[in-house]
Structure formats: C-alpha cells, structure tokens
Amino acid sequence: DAGVIQSPRHEVTEMGQEVTLRCKPISGHNSLFWYRQTMMRGLELLIYFNNNVPIDDSGMPEDRFSAKMPNASFSTLKIQPSEPRDSAVYFCASSLGGTTEAFFGQGTRLTVV
C-alpha cells in the first residue's frame, strides 16, 4: 500500500481565497483524522470520521473550515475564506481502529499570504 496520500504537498494562496486539501486513506482503514501542526500549538485534531461519518468536529477552529468524506477512500478539508493565521501543516491520518496506531500522510504545507 502507498500509505496515506495527501495533495497538494504545498499550497500558497492569497488571503480570502478558498483552499481545498485532499486525502486518500490507507485502503481498508475505517477511521480518518485531520490534524493541524504549528510551532505554537503543536498537533491539534481538527475533525475525525469513522466509517465516513464525522464524529467530532469540535477542533475545527471556525465556520470557515469544513470537511467531508464522501466515501471510504477520499476526504477533503476546505477553508473558505482563508486567512494568514491558517498557515500551518495539515496532516491526514488513518487507522483501522482497535489497537492499531494512526498512519500519517506527508502533510500539506499551507501558506496564506
């Protein structure tokens, strides 16, 4: 398996623009997590899905953030409109649940100018 695949790897956008981050989890995994990593706040959970259903989105910072998982092999995280404070590395991770660890994608480095 190729692991968790995220795209794009890097994104530079202007303030106010819409940004969409994409994630393909490991085949067969039934849980998907979106994390954000910054120097100041470390790794923060934004939202997670079990069996394609959003379970907890309390970590989503504002209404500008939304996430979807239309099927077991694809998820998106959208920011609209983007702001400079959204600049961070966004990681997607997936797991099989139970006692298995979460496997992380390579991340998307987002810069909002």
Place this chain on the structure above:
Amino acid sequence: ELKVEQNPLFLSMQEGKNYTIYCNYSTTSDRLYWYRQDPGKSLESLFVLLSNGAVKQEGRLMASLDTKARLSTLHITAAVHDLSATYFCAVDSLGGNTPLVFGKGTRLSVIA
C-alpha cells in the same frame, strides 16, 4: 479532558550518551504510542504500547509503559546523530476508533 505532557521539550545530547524522555498523561489509558518526526517530514510510528508493563525496543530506543503511574518513557542508549528528530508520545483515551492526543514533542539534537 485528556492531557499529555512530555519533558523535556528540548534535548541536546552528546553522541554516546544515554537519556530518557518522559511522557505523562492525565486520564486512564492503556494505549500509548511513540512517533518520530524529522524536520519537514511526516510522523512515523515507532512503538505501540498496549498494556501495563509493556516494553518495546528497536535499536537504540526502548519504550515502556506504566499505566498505574500514567507514565511512559523513551530511553535512548548511546545516542547517534541519526536519532536527531522530534519525538511525540500520543495517548488513545477511549480505545477503538478514537483520535490520539499528542504531547508537544521533544526535539532531540545529538551532537558530536
């Protein structure tokens, strides 16, 4: 709310020396994970500890878990430069398909 604390947050150590990174967590859990992150890279799973007293070793790294003390340690033996990275511990508070809560990470620098 589950809290995970690591210390130290920064560690500079000489090659050949031994050191221990500590990870404390605030609520009952018997599942703890250690990850490694190189600069600009993703998180790589190192160890999965699933029961009290669990000990796992890989090369110069050894991880242990004491669920009664809510403490995990990552011991580094005879450090080498290649171990320079940030190490995170993470706890699964509810088990099953729930997200991990991460510590802030320990940035390790091994110098000659």
